[in-house]
Amino acid sequence: xxxxxxxxxxxxxxxxxxxxxxxxxxxxxxxxxxxxxxxxxxxxxxxxxxxxxxxxxxxxxxxxxxxxxxxxxxxxxxxxxxxxxxxxxxxxxxxxxxxxxxxxxxxxxxxxxxxxxxxxxxxxxxxxxxxxxxxxxxxxxxxxxxxxxxxxxxxxxxxxxxxxxxxxxxxxxxxxxxxxxxxxxxxxxxxxxxxxxxxxxxxxxxxxxxxxxxxxxxxxxxxxxxxxxxxxxxxxxxxxxxxxxxxxxxxxxxxxxxxxxxxxxxxxxxxxxxxxxxxxxxxxxxxxxxxxxxxxxxxxxxxxxxxxxxxxxxxxxxxxxxxxxxxxxxxxxxxxxxxxxxxxxxxxxxxxxxxxxxxxxxxxxxxxxxxxxxxxxxxxxxxxxxxxxxxxxxxxxxxxxxxxxxxxxxxxxxxxxxxxxxxxxxxxxxxxxxxxxxxxxxxxxxxxxxxxxxxxxxxxxxxxxxxxxxxxxxxxxxxxxxxxxxxxxxxxxxxxxxxxxxxxxxxxx
Numbered sequence: 001x002x003x004x005x006x007x008x009x010x011x012x013x014x015x016x017x018x019x020x021x022x023x024x025x026x027x028x029x030x031x032x033x034x035x036x037x038x039x040x041x042x043x044x045x046x047x048x049x050x051x052x053x054x055x056x057x058x059x060x061x062x063x064x065x066x067x068x069x070x071x072x073x074x075x076x077x078x079x080x081x082x083x084x085x086x087x088x089x090x091x092x093x094x095x096x097x098x099x100x101x102x103x104x105x106x107x108x109x110x111x112x113x114x115x116x117x118x119x120x121x122x123x124x125x126x127x128x129x130x131x132x133x134x135x136x137x138x139x140x141x142x143x144x145x146x147x148x149x150x151x152x153x154x155x156x157x158x159x160x161x162x163x164x165x166x167x168x169x170x171x172x173x174x175x176x177x178x179x180x181x182x183x184x185x186x187x188x189x190x191x192x193x194x195x196x197x198x199x200x201x202x203x204x205x206x207x208x209x210x211x212x213x214x215x216x217x218x219x220x221x222x223x224x225x226x227x228x229x230x231x232x233x234x235x236x237x238x239x240x241x242x243x244x245x246x247x248x249x250x251x252x253x254x255x256x257x258x259x260x261x262x263x264x265x266x267x268x269x270x271x272x273x274x275x276x277x278x279x280x281x282x283x284x285x286x287x288x289x290x291x292x293x294x295x296x297x298x299x300x301x302x303x304x305x306x307x308x309x310x311x312x313x314x315x316x317x318x319x320x321x322x323x324x325x326x327x328x329x330x331x332x333x334x335x336x337x338x339x340x341x342x343x344x345x346x347x348x349x350x351x352x353x354x355x356x357x358x359x360x361x362x363x364x365x366x367x368x369x370x371x372x373x374x375x376x377x378x379x380x381x382x383x384x385x386x387x388x389x390x391x392x393x394x395x396x397x398x399x400x401x402x403x404x405x406x407x408x409x410x411x412x413x414x415x416x417x418x419x420x421x422x423x424x425x426x427x428x429x430x431x432x433x434x435x436x437x438x439x440x441x442x443x444x445x446x447x448x449x450x451x452x453x454x455x456x457x458x459x460x461x462x463x464x465x466x467x468x469x470x471x472x473x474x475x476x477x478x479x480x481x482x483x484x485x486x487x488x489x490x491x492x493x494x495x496x497x498x499x500x501x502x503x504x505x506x507x508x509x
Contacts, residue, residue: 026206038199039138039167045197064190108497133473135165137220144225157223262412272307283318284381315348326356329380403453406439
């Protein structure tokens with residue numbers, strides 16, 4: 001993010017590197033307090049909308065974004081250089097995800113409603129117990145640099161928190177402040193029109209504003225997509241709070257790919273070309289970018305690597321999202337290329353010298369001598385090939401891998417033994433296992449999981465898919481409660497959602 005001397009938040013064109021406009025002033029501590037106080041006051045009203053009211057709200061937000069599609073895509077393209085095709089697809093995904101969470105509310109099983117009637121048990125008498133999940137309270141959401149829509153102001157964290165019944169205050173990302181402000185204005189107007197209470201949505205600009213947001217006592221959870229260092233900084237703020245709150249961070253991911261010898265022999269050239277397409281997609285700025293590919297030694301593996309090198313040499317220099325990312329990419333990729341045991345085998349097109357461009361790079365090393373440096377994420381269009389000679393070398397190298405969001409296995413036709421063994425090894429260190437495809441791209445669905453052990457995330461939850469709502473809910477049990485104080489979903493006569501009653505699952509009727 002660029003700042004003007006008067007604390008203005010500046011929007012920059014990454015294609016030229018030039019400042020375009022001052023979007024807003026950095027949010028002061030007093031303004032953060034006002035926004036968070038309003039969010040806390042909105043909790044009862046948002047909860048009172050009920051599942052049907054919040055479902056209608058989410059659909060209204062999606063409709064409002066669709067109505068402003070051309071404006072949103074134009075501003076986002078100017079600020080990110082991601083291109084209209086990619087951004088139109090991202091906006092479609094964002095609207096879909098809002099509507100999917102409306103369906104989650106309609107269906108209702110996310111509440112985990114359970115009723116155990118009073119009665120005798122082998123342990124003695126049991127009181128009447130009724131349990132379900134309730135909103136955790138106001139949520140701080142930090143927008144991501146690489147997805148100005150799907151992981152930012154209108155993204156999955158915001159959608160799942162609102163679905164849960166939690167007001168949201170978003171920290172706009174400095175890479176696309178104009179997009180963030182425009183989208184916020186669209187959503188805020190639509191929310192008010194749909195009957196949401198004042199304070200349902202808020203927006204903060206500036207690094208200090210983000211820090212003040214996380215520290216505010218009204219905030220009950222934080223959703224973050226960014227770097228490990230950024231996540232650690234926010235965790236330190238949370239730890240200094242008198243009441244630390246949950247932090248859900250998506251942080252760093254290498255996303256290893258294993259190419260089996262049989263797969264390399266059957267379709268090595270195709271795999272090589274497709275791998276490059278995956279790691280250069282979006283300028284290599286996907287959290288699921290495959291940063292390390294294990295390719296067998298020998299002629300079959302040579303075909304994969306040769307195809308990768310050819311594809312990289314034909315790749316143009318993409319524009320990265322901001323100056324900091326471009327500088328970091330240059331520094332880290334240079335460091336990787338200069339690491340003992342690593343060689344650069346291909347480079348892409350030369351940059352024009354304008355804006356925040358980056359040179360695509362392909363590096364190679366051996367699995368037996370795998371340097372620790374190549375197991376760390378480098379954000380941008382670079383990937384490392386590690387050649388392995390036999391399964392012993394492969395599994396020793398896999399054992400040294402940090403955990404990731406994804407891990408991919410490219411198999412031969414009908415191959416089972418090696419893919420099974422690799423799967424068992426990788427399952428302990430990835431949240432999504434991908435077969436015969438590539439990890440870039442994360443479908444929004446009921447079965448999706450976008451998370452993994454540290455350092456990919458710091459929790460067991462997902463930030464994509466319907467169960468992302470679970471992050472912003474907490475369980476409450478009512479014991480011996482009269483019917484009139486219970487949530488509707490726990491009353492005796494309610495039949496609108498799946499519930500477990502006295503241990504038996506009962507479906508709606």
